[in-house]
Amino acid sequence: MADLTRAYGPSCRPDTFVTVTVFGHRIPFVRKGANALLRAAMAAYDVDYAVTRIETYNCRPTTSGGSKSAHSWAAAVDINPEKNPFSSKGVLITDMPPAFRAAFKSNGFGWGGDWRSCKDAMHFSLDTGEGGSAVVEQFDPGLQARADAKWAGRGKPSPQRDAKRPGGQAPPWKHDHPANPRNPKSMHAGCDTVRQWQAQMKRRGWDITVDSDFGDRSELVCRAFQREKGLTVDGILGPDTWRVTWDAPVT
16 A cells, blocks of 8 residues: 555545546545546446446545555556455455456456455556556546546446435344354354344345345455445454444435
8 A cells, every 4th residue: 555645645535536436326525536447437338337336535544454444545447346355364355347457457447356365356546556556636526527428328327426325223132042062253043133134134235145244245245345335354243334234224
């Protein structure tokens, strides 16, 4: 992870961002790198791949900690995290076609699926420490207009980014089951708490099996959800993750 201050200014400063529209979503992105994102999106529009969720700005440290995430500069995007989860074990899970990934990689973005020690298939970043090029250009509004025209020409309606389904009241937290001694983060099969959480995550649109077993797949989904919601990314189904699973709007 490189420090992007020289390229883009201080982190966590919305006044350095610009709002752009890509894949039908209005999102903030670092102004000096927005042209690269628009070019990547236009190239990706030629690929048959639906982007249902895209996240950018999140003022936080990296998942491993110790430095600021590129999201703190809004210089990275996470795409469809439920299908492209983070894996600390280096397991690559992705449904992105190679041509879609190439659209970003050829326009200055590094891809988390290329990392060695861990895999973050949802993640495309301009950070040089993550394989990006830290593109610095004056923002071109005309490029946004061309991107809008190309998106409209695909004949696909834009999703209503602001039409969020509200969250609801979380059920009482009942952590009344023992952890697996071989993996303190896991929970035994047959646990009603795990089944209830998996069912709610499935209702939220995540790709998860409702089987009462908090195994590797459930942990990957848990980590991706925690990251999206700005929680501590530890893969543990604790009270905060439980509450936000119900309380947070479904985006």
